[in-house]
Amino acid sequence: MPATPNSPHPRQLVAPLFGLVLLLLLGVALSLFHYYQLSQVMRNDGSKLFERVVQQVGRELDNVYRPPMQAxxxxxxxxxxxxxxxxxxxxxxxxxxxxxxxxxxxxxxxxxxxxxxxxxxxxxxxxxxxxxxxxxxxxxxxxxxxxxxxxxxxxxxxxxxxxxxxxxxxxxxxxxxxxxxxxxxxxxxxxxxxxxxxxxxxxxxxxxxxxxxxxxxxxxxxxxxxxLDRLSDTLRQQRVTPSSELILYTGEGIVIAYQDPQRLQHTTQGSGALEPRRFQELGSTLLATIALDGYRQQRQTVKELEGQRWVIQQQRIGIQGTPDSYLAVLVPEAELLADAYRLRQQGFWFSLAASLALLTLGWVLWWRLRPEL
CATH class of the missing domain: 3.30.450.20 (PAS domain)
Incomplete structure (x- = not known):
């Protein structure tokens, strides 16, 4: 059917529609770019935050040991x-x-x-x-x-x-x-x-x-x-998030302090003697998995365990006179960066909504100006 005198030719509609689609694709692309760039920044900032947390725990443990040593x-x-x-x-x-x-x-x-x-x-x-x-x-x-x-x-x-x-x-x-x-x-x-x-x-x-x-x-x-209860209280007060794990242990894996002191001791079969637990004996699949890599680890890494990503730091505690001791701090990444995740998600949806709003505005303007095309 031929176009009426007041209606635009189909070829005249192609350029505006193409522009609107391009605007939408550009908005989505910018939203995704912003999302992934922010994710990278979050991981870098999260790593620095995590290092500060570990340093704070180390200072608190130093405050536990050093004053009585001086006394x-x-x-x-x-x-x-x-x-x-x-x-x-x-x-x-x-x-x-x-x-x-x-x-x-x-x-x-x-x-x-x-x-x-x-x-x-x-x-x-x-x-x-x-x-x-x-x-x-x-x-x-x-x-x-x-x-x-x-x-x-x-x-x-x-x-x-x-x-x-x-x-x-x-x-x-x-x-x-x-x-x-x-x-x-x-x-x-x-x-x-x-x-x-x-x-x-x-x-x-x-x-x-x-x-x-x-x-x-x-x-x-x-x-x-x-x-060990007193030392464990110190670790419990330094918990970063509700699900985080903190453990102080010797180079042989014997636990010195853990956030749940009730799990620190057990009775050996046969002799009935009380003995401290080792790293992998605390009833935690997470800690047992980490222990497979060895006790004398100094590292920061991310592992997928128990259905979520964990940021893990293990480092030697260099307090003079203490046994060869290590501190392990394990924090779910989702909890460590909860606020950043929320802001990232809000930023993505805001960018996408702004793109859709611009697309809608462009469509309305184009529709109203269509008879003039």
Whole structure:
């Protein structure tokens, strides 16, 4: 059918339609380009953010270890290590208490002498610790002393109030404890610097923990206990996202701290002894998969695990005196970059909507001007 005098020739419609289609394709192309460019920027920025997070965790762990180490250095210079009876040692309880007050992450602080004498001070912070030692109601501190009077050895508990005044002295059962046979004593006595032990079971509380220790000349060895629960609390406070995993472990894979401390210990079959868990024994498929690559890893990588992408960083923690320790931080990429993903998606749909709006406007203008073509 021939075109009417007022209607445009079909050839006249081709150029405007082609322009509108080209405008739409250009808008979609720009939206996709913006989307993928932003994705690349997000990954680069996410990597830098992740490195800052790992550095922050490292600083927090350094803050856990360094102050009590400095306190032990000062204690080693005091005359406490040269005392040889309980009466003299009681004068130093305020000094030991100050170390514990200034370092609430510590479970106890103590001295083991070369003749087998021992003095330990611990705070009774909660009903559980008071119940464990059947402490009097007003007791805020407990001191444990082992000493000799001639050939007779005395093993006693001293319960003290908040002012460090003795409210009850009690003879304790002799359970064969000798500080010289404990791992912290042997390690520090043969070392020329302060150190941190690998995790082991504390004698008096049966808790897992590590000991900061240092020798004091030829007189004694000083120690301070950190439970794995306390170290794990530090990691839990540094969690980046709800699903992130943080784990501190030795080069042999023994876990020092984990965000879920209830999963840190288990009883070995047969012997019934308590032992710390290894990296791959925490009941996490994710951690078990990472452990297959080896414990002594220093890397940042991305892996597809458990249905999502994980950003993984493993690095050695270089705190003087600590065992060969590594920190692993695993964060789901979707959670790490949640805000960036949202902004990227919003930007893509905004660009696409703007292109469609321009296309619609162009179509309307073309339709109205069509009779003039």
């Amino acid at each position: 032990l250095n000062l204690l080693s210079l005091s005359s406490l290590v040269k005392t040889d009876n309980l009466a003299e040692r009681l004068d130093y309880l305020p000094l030991l208490a100050r170390v514990l007050i200034d370092n609430p992450q510590l479970n106890s602080v103590y001295v083991g002498w070369h003749d087998g004498d021992y003095l330990m001070l611990r705070p009774l912070l909660n009903p559980l610790s008071q119940q464990r030692f059947a402490a009097p109601q007003r007791a805020a501190w407990m001191a444990w002393h082992i000493g000799a009077d001639g050939s007779q050895r005395h093993n006693s508990y001293l319960f003290l109030n908040a002012d460090l005044r003795i409210i009850e002295a009690r003879m304790a059962a002799d359970e064969g404890f000798d500080p010289r046979q404990r791992p912290w004593y042997a390690a520090a006595n043969s070392a020329d610097q302060q150190l941190v032990t690998t995790p082991y079971v504390f004698f008096s509380t049966r808790e897992f923990g590590t000991t900061l220790a240092r020798a004091a000349d030829n007189h004694a060895v000083l120690g301070a206990d950190l439970t």
